[in-house]
Amino acid sequence: MIDVRGFAAKSATTSLVPFTFQRREPGEHDVRIEILYSGVCHSDLHQAKGDWGNSVFPMVPGHEIVGRVVSVGSAVKKFKVGDFAGVGCMVDSCRTCESCKQDLEQYCLTHTSFTYNGTEQDKTTPTQGGYSTEIVTEERFVVKISEKLDLKATAPLLCAGITTYSPLRHWKVGKGQKVGVIGLGGLGHMGVKFAKALGAHVTMITTSASKGEDAKRLGADAVLLSTDADAMAAQGASFDFLLNTVPVSHDINPYTNLLKLDGTMVLVGALTPLDGVVGGSLMLPRRTIAGSAIGGMAETQEMMDFCAEHNIVSDIEVVDMASINETYVRLAKNDVRYRFVIDMATMPA
């Protein structure tokens, strides 16, 4: 077994504290990675605080993991020692079901092993995440990261990146399309960058004029203030695609009405009940609402390669491991543009 230092939540009501645990010895298909940076996703906070009612403790959060390969199993083909590599929201799946066969491991019909607060394929052994010094993962669930990119700023691509890239690709967003990204946070800022790189005309839809300005810096062509009823009405039925990154329950009808005939709004933020789904608004004209969760491993690699090609990374703020509890306080206030990344070199000895 491999000794690993990390930070864990011991219960939903306590702060995260130093925590030493063990990873499995690498098998022949495994990649052993020294973690250099770990992104801080809003879902880390939700799970550490037990907000979703599914938390198991002790919990080492973190599913935006990047680092350097320190050893590979004998059957590993894609990686060699020294490569930059990343692990995202999943570390395993059944690999044999209809979803896995389509490279959609996140929709595994048997059991997706999420990176933390989940279990291995035995459905018993807890998984532990990226706020730690090392991880051992089967190569199917590890992606290669180009040396051309700023490594620390690639960490959020493993969750915020793929969560926005996958629906843009699945619904074939591209040139000639008018795309709106709703909400500018960790997900939204990646949505703007990807939609722009895919050739779409991108509108940031936000309640905040200052965020609108920042979205233009990130590549948005236009800004629509959702609080301006006249502006919203003027752009009614004009969007081909909307990427809705709002992370909480909200009234979606004002956004639905922005979609043109056969337009689609994809929800990637809010897991909870939504108001304002009005049958008539979906019928005249014909409109679609859908959901999407992260992306499969092949698509995650595709995204990482797309990022290298287009020089896309996340906008981040680097924090120390020991400051994680203060970081969570700031995250809860949305005081971040646009993702915190823990520098794992700051892990206490």
Place this chain on the structure above:
Amino acid sequence: MIDVRGFAAKSATTSLVPFTFQRREPGEHDVRIEILYSGVCHSDLHQAKGDWGNSVFPMVPGHEIVGRVVSVGSAVKKFKVGDFAGVGCMVDSCRTCESCKQDLEQYCLTHTSFTYNGTEQDKTTPTQGGYSTEIVTEERFVVKISEKLDLKATAPLLCAGITTYSPLRHWKVGKGQKVGVIGLGGLGHMGVKFAKALGAHVTMITTSASKGEDAKRLGADAVLLSTDADAMAAQGASFDFLLNTVPVSHDINPYTNLLKLDGTMVLVGALTPLDGVVGGSLMLPRRTIAGSAIGGMAETQEMMDFCAEHNIVSDIEVVDMASINETYVRLAKNDVRYRFVIDMATMPA
């Protein structure tokens, strides 16, 4: 002008009464039709009673109109005197916008002239519907009906038929697919017939065991009682496509959970707000909810030809024109299997 006898609602609170009015003299592109049968759609009742807040009186309802061509304009190509012909929910549109150019006149970006309780393209002249002896309509908005079909039972195809046929075709329902039709009424019973004829495995999803049995008579392969939580759970994530014909606000989450990865539920009944749209249910696995309204004229003709080929008509009960108020009382109680059709030969002199 052409003198026409009909029945009209004079206000939202009165019964329908005999009403004489005038249609335009046929122009060179017009078809003049002697109305032989007119279906009674639930939306007739809603609009006659002012339920949607958009009613203009006097109103002659009826948008499931079939009859015989009695004259054609000099430029008419598709029809000759004596043909069976039908008029559905629309009688005109701008014909030049992006939607009209795609043969999707129901989504006209300028102005769809609905058959009654609407206005002509001048946005001023009221339109009047099928509870009447004759109609004059531009040939683009008239469909041919095969002599092989029982004419009176084709009337509901013009609304209930195309409303269910169009989404089944748009979302490419066919062989090898598991399809659920939710609700067995005027729309649902056509949904079962069409989905079956298109080659799908069809499950009737209903609250009523007796309706379930009747759905089998109509062609359904299986029945799922939506009140049986165990049965609903057992079929979770198993349907490729759901046609939701429930005409009122309801909790859609139990149905969403029946959809498999990349499955779609299309709403064709409820125009009003819906509960139970849960972001997480749409994300894991990736699922879609959409709406659809009737169908374009080319597709309506395609449906009518499909019906002739597959010998599909509606299950109807023929009623007299003078009994329309009693018919509305029965309709409000859902006391119909599955559509009332007025025999226009019973129109009082």
